[in-house]
Amino acid sequence: MPYIDLLHPSDVVSIWYTSSSRLGTVNSLRPDKPTIVMLHPLYLNSSWLWGQMDDPRLNGAFNIIAFDTRTSGKSMSTPSGLYDTWVQAADLALCFQYLHLPPVHLVGIETVSVNCAQRFAILFPEMVLSLTLINVPPPTEPKANVYMLDELIQLYSYAEDLDTYEHAAKELSTFLAGPGCEGDLLDDLIGFWEQSHPPTRRSLTVQNLNLIKNRMPLPRRMLEAINAPVLVIQSESSQIYPLENAQSLVENLKSLGKDARLFVVKDSAGYLAVMNPSIVNQTLLKFLNRLPRVRSDIKPPSISVPQRMRQALGTLAELTGDPTLAEKDSMCSLSFSCVSPEICKIQVKSRESYAKDAAFAFSPLQANGRPIRKYSEGRKDHWFVSESNGLSYAESFL
Structure with missing residues (x-):
């Protein structure tokens, strides 16, 4: 199985990865192709990068590797209050070195992954050929967003029946992906959350929430350490990824003499690589094709x-x-944490609070581990309906 074990007496982590190669591992990568490493969006995992992994425009010209973070997908780790995106960057660097990866084109998608990708490029510049950031978040999360996320995650994590759970999941999808997430995609998204982040695993859900709430901005002196060409792909209209943040980042990088450019996707919101994969892939491909092609030889x-x-x-x-x-100890990823002692205590306390009685929480899954129903199957069975405009209505179905 494609796991990388990062073992340390105070931090045990097992990182899952997959690739576009025939066997899905690093050993079967094509050495004549450059390599892209992708970091998945928040509350998703590497399986949601199918829009990139399966696109012949990308996988025909590049090797593609995707990692699950330590608190996502199939990866496993011991919880810690020190967890932040500097720790994620250290995890990624250890994976690169243990897998003997060549320098890569790094793609970070949305809040957590964008922050991780930036920090990785700062600390390990020789491993990054280019840096693509999709939907750059604000330097710190606005209080209104923090309040909204706190409310949604609490409603989602402590739901006591299927209708309440599905309502919370729908509201969360609207916040993260925008009102355009409907139909089969919404069914798939909520079905995925039911299996990966049910209320019984709410302590894992809140660990990812803490990454958003407690992140710190990168000062200008850190941006100076980014040497790779940078492409920012940003949604034109997103509640949580305002366009001005991307514009500001690109302007700051240019003022430092960096090669940085911005591409704006019209009429789009969150989960951009999932909702608009073709546009994202085309833009990424044009950016990468102007850069020198390098081999991907696997060597120590x-x-x-x-x-x-x-x-x-x-x-x-x-x-x-x-x-x-x-x-x-540099061989422990947690040593790279920049979390203050106060924030560390808060993160530990919140995780412990969410973990309490989680084993007895409501589960939207059947005994075989599959969802009880698709979201669309039960949507019209209840009088309280959440619509795509973010409002809810009491309707009559007589």
């Missing part, structure tokens, strides 16, 4: 893994102005 890194991770931890200590970081 030129320096040892501990040495390279120590260098990265030293870089982080210098950038943050915290010399104590450089003294930590």
